[in-house]
Amino acid sequence: MADEPRGTAERIDDLERRRAEAVSEADEAAAAKQHPRGKHTARERIRLLVDEGSFVEVGEFALRRGASFGAEGTPPHGDGVVTGYATVDGRRVCLFSHDFTTFGGSMGEVFGEKVLRIMDMAMKAGCPVIGINDSGGARIQEGVVSLAYYAELSRRNSKASGVVPQISVIMGPCAGGAVYTPALTDFTVMVDRTSRMFVTGPDVVRSVTGESVSAEELGGAEVNGSVSGNAHYVASDEADAFDWVRALLTFLPPNNLTAPPECPAAETAVPATDLDAVVPDSPNRSYDMRRVLAAVLDEGELLEVHSAFAPNILCGFGRLGGHSVGVVANQPLWQSGIIDIDASEKAARFVRFCDAFNIPLLTFADVPGYLPGREQEQRGVIRRGAKLIYAYSEATVPKITVVTRKAYGGGYAVMGSKHLGADVNLAWPTAEIAVMGAEGAVELLHRDELSEAAANGVRDTVRAKLVAEYRATMTTPYVAAERGYVDSVIRPSRTRERLVEALRMLEAKREESPPKKHSTMPL
Structure with a gap:
């Protein structure tokens, strides 16, 4: 110089x-x-x-x-x-x-x-x-x-x-x-x-x-x-x-025109066989949905979003066979995984983000429905609860759903059901898919018969028999499978295997929306 x-x-x-x-x-x-x-x-x-x-x-x-x-x-x-x-x-x-x-x-x-x-x-x-x-x-x-x-x-x-x-x-x-x-x-x-x-x-x-x-x-x-x-x-x-x-x-694509990043596939954090025993025998006992995700996602890793807000529903990013996925799952540990206003808005926003950036959606359903009550109704559970329905209906990315246990009423419909456009729907043998739980349904459908049984001192015996009959004929996942609402009833320990296969099959999915200026989602 x-x-x-x-x-x-x-x-x-x-x-x-x-x-x-x-x-x-x-x-x-x-x-x-x-x-x-x-x-x-x-x-x-x-x-x-x-x-x-x-x-x-x-x-x-x-x-x-x-x-x-x-x-x-x-x-x-x-x-x-x-x-x-x-x-x-x-x-x-x-x-x-x-x-x-x-x-x-x-x-x-x-x-x-x-x-x-x-x-x-x-x-x-x-x-x-x-x-x-x-x-x-x-x-x-x-x-x-x-x-x-x-x-x-x-x-x-x-x-x-x-x-x-x-x-x-x-x-x-x-x-x-x-x-x-x-x-x-x-x-x-x-x-x-x-x-x-x-x-x-x-x-x-x-x-x-x-x-x-x-x-x-x-x-x-x-x-x-x-x-x-x-x-x-x-x-x-x-x-x-x-x-x-x-x-x-690490989970996100740089923009909406590119695919999410891929990583080498990794093993899960816990053995797949753990899933065969994760759902309790008693329908009144809860379990941690994170245990399910730990046996499904690569390394059991879930990067949760909004973990402290509306904990009755889990949202986050993980990997399945090296591919980025968005996970939406009911959390039975909190209010039995029920959907309320906050849970609906939390999950809806997450679903729409994943759809915008080409991230496939995995849904794990164990839901008794929407939370009833005056407060929820007055705060607008109808319009605000509709956001999650709208988000799933609008999404065009691969959508795969697993019903692990209960899927009742509107909760069944909204949590990635076939009717909202899910591509692959799986159910465990423990799944119960119906308008409501067996206990509540029996009380409504057999009110007179139960009253008569009570007068004869055998109400509990008759009620137990009717509940068992209702479960065997109405809530079993095979009823939904017969109609094509569930593609397959699978052994829980095969969940990861089937999800990886489904994700691979849907990798090139294409679904076009009808021409329009923009949508008018619920406020």
């Missing part, structure tokens, strides 16, 4: 000086503010997530335009957000990371332009986009401009929905307009004790309603993860949050 023209060398030196000012000095100041709070800086968070040395920053020299209302002085480079692209386990992603130490991570004009640009890049490149959120919301100093960019970002989220996977990681406060963009993404991750997400903070709630509530009670990670269902995963710390995101990405 000795004979290099002096002008070029000076320009290169100027570049390095500018980069140092834009990155190094800002990072040092940010670390001094964030580390005492147990939080990482914007760039440290990116380094925790992506492959070492893979991050390429875009827009590091961007500067805020204009100054007013306390935003005077030399504007910081980047304007409060770090944007760029990188790889995670060798797969390309686009991402942005809020810098809370710059204007509280609030969105202004340049901030908004940078985020929109990286989202547009993600859609053009066909790769997932990850937003690391730590923001005070709209930048008050820039007025309506900041609001405009939140609306623009929401429009981008909507445009990208079903095109590329969108993941939001909430690392700090997320309030006001800032909460709606994570709500529009596919998955939201929060961190215990440091994340907050609410439309209006405690002070505003107190001034408007008089209600005194803490930030944690109003919008802490636990509340969003288990009560409102806004968070799909609650991490113990920031490193755990990024570990979950990396695990999630």
